[in-house]
Structure formats: structure tokens, C-alpha cells
Amino acid sequence: MNNTHEKKLSIKSMLPFVAIILLIIVMIFPIPYYIEGPGTTENLKEFVTVDNKKDSEPGAFYLTTVGVRKATLASALKAKFSDFQELVSKEELMGSSTNSEYERIQQYYMDSSKNAAIEQALKLAKVPYEMAFKGVYVLAVDDNSSFKGKISVGDTVTGIDEKTFKSSEEFVDYVKKQKIGQEVTVNYSQDGVSKEATGKLIELSTDKKAGIGIGLTDHTEINSSIPVEIDAGDIGGPSAGLMFTLETYEQLTQKGIRKGHKIAGTGTINTDGVVGRIGGIDKKVVTASKNETEIFFAPDDEITKEMKKAEPGIKTNYEEAKAAAEKIGTKMKIVPVKNVQDALDYLATLKEK
Secondary structure, eight states: OHHHHHHHHHHHHHHHHHHHHHHHHHHHSEEEEEEEEEEEEEEGGGTEEETTEEOOSSSEEEEEEEEEEEEEHHHHHHHHTOSSOEEEEHHHHHTTOOHHHHHHHHHHHHHHHHHHHHHHHHHHTTOOEEEEEEEEEEEEEOTTOTTBTTBOTTOEEEEETTBOOSSHHHHHHHHHTSOTTOEEEEEEEETTEEEEEEEEOEEOTTTSOEEOOEEEEEEEEEEESSOEEEOOTTOOSSTTHHHHHHHHHHHHHOOOTTTTOEEEEOOEEOTTOBEEOOSOHHHHHHHHHHTTOSEEEEEOOOOOHHHHHHOTTOOOHHHHHHHHHHHHTOOOEEEEESBHHHHHHHHHTOOOO
16 A cells, blocks of 8 residues: 555656656747748848948838747647747748758848849939849759759859850750760859869750759849948848838938838839739738838739639738738838839828928
8 A cells, every 4th residue: 555655646746847848848849840920120221231331311111021930839839829920831931942942042032132122223213234144043953963962052053164154045055055964064153162063964854955954043243333232141032122122222312212201011023123922921010010110011912813713812912911900900001012113102202200
């Protein structure tokens, strides 16, 4: 009897320790999911430099981010009951990319966003510029490519067998004229370091021509009479394009287009000035409101028939942003924009603060 009683006491005395261990597992140990939620609101005066000077005018333009962190059981459960947090799998977030590939792709999107924003701002300010072709940016590497494991997503291919090119079209045309199975040496840049890799050209499934086996796009840089620098730190993705454009344009022209107001927003930008759709706009509205911005520019993107068929309940970014603003009861005004000129036209209506 005494032994049985002592065992029961021993088990009972262990229960608090077991509970603590379980609590630690629930609270701290990550699970193979991520949580997307409201991120940060960043003042673009800290990011953009024009003619080696920073913006010192009243008011500010802000970019907004979606925060992404690894989930635990506790945070996953909390996210399920939150209006502005979303639990996503690694595949949903990154597709088939590895962590490093995903980060490199996001950096490419950011670099492209900065380039497009600078180009658009220079156009609007009527400042001469030229595009310099730096090489072919690697977006993907086929599994059957002989360069798999040598060239990585995010690298820039600068030539083949020491031959250089002036565009990605010229590069592709040259490779296609070579023989399938031919051995070539690819010159490329990885994290700023020049390298080379040797391998055989493969037959591409698309047109049965010779190819390296990479997904590619142009890697360009802009040169202008007025130097423009955008340093976004470790922020990735293309969604700050519109706000980068507005901040750069303001610094180039010194027109005081903000009129002292605090203005946030989001949306991609292309060379025609069109503002494109982005993900997580509801979360961006939340962070902008918490930081007491007065105005939020939201893409008023077109919803195609194909998009509606794939997702019947789909809304425009503007509609999503408007719904989020109403849900949190913010006084921040949500302004729809289809292009950068829409944003400039709205700013022209503001009164000096």
C-alpha cells in the first residue's frame, strides 16, 4: 500500500514539470507553418537619397510591410481567431523554393521595384536617363540542367565562353544557335563575386532548342544625370513600387507634393506607371493605421474574368483595403489608384497642413 501511495505522490509531483514542458513546446517550438500579419510602416525619408541628399520637407511617404514569422502551436491557434493574421504553409509562402532561393527571389523583386520606381520618377520629372544591361537574372534552374547546383536563383549570368550580350533576347538567341550537348562555360556573378561554371547545353522542352535550363529576365540598372539611391535594407518584394516612385519624384522636383501630410500606401509599379495588385493589403492597412498615417493609397486593380472564375469572391485591392479600414474603425482615408498619375492628381487636391 505504501509503495502504491508513494508512486501516486511521485506521479502527482511530476505533473507540474510535465505541464511546464508541454507549455514550452506549445509556446516556443516552431511547426512547419508561417504566420502572416501586420508588419511595419517605414518612413521613406530613411530609404531614398537623391543627389546625395535626404528628404527634409514636412510630412512623409511610408511603405508598409506584411510581417512573416514561423508559427508555434500557440501562435497558430491565436492566428485562427484573428482577423488580420493568417496561417500559411511553407509551400503556400515559398512554393518549391528553398529558404535561400525565396530570399533571393524577394530581393530580385525589390531590386526590380526600385528600378521601375526610379525610372518612372525620372520620366515624370523629365530627367534624362539610360538603362544599362547588367546581364541575365536567374529566376529558376531546371532540375535537368547540367548547371543545377552550380548556378543559383538570384545569380546574374554575364556571358558564355567570355562572350557578352546587350539584352536577354540576344543572349537567348545565341544559346539557341548552339548544339544540344555542347559544353559551354557560363560567366556569372553571385553576391557580387564573379564566377564561372562549365556544363552541357540541354534540349529545352518548349522549342526543342539548346538552352542552359534557367528561367531568366533582364538585370538592368539606371544611370541618370541626378544620382538616385534606394536602400531598403532587408525588406524584399515588389509592393513598395508606388511609394518609392512618389518619394523619388518629390525629391527630384522639390514640389512639396505631400503638403505636410503622412501618407502610406502600397502597390507595384511598372515602366508605364501602372499600379499593380499586391498581397496582404488588409494587414498593411492595420500597420499604417497604428502608425497614425492620414492617407493610404491602394491599387484599384482590374479583376479579370479568369481571376473571378478561379476565385469567385475576389475583390480589388482597394475593396480589400476599404473593408479592413472599416473593420478597425480607422480615420485613415483609403484612396484608390490605378496609376501613379492618379496618386499625383489626388495629392494636388490636398490642402497645406
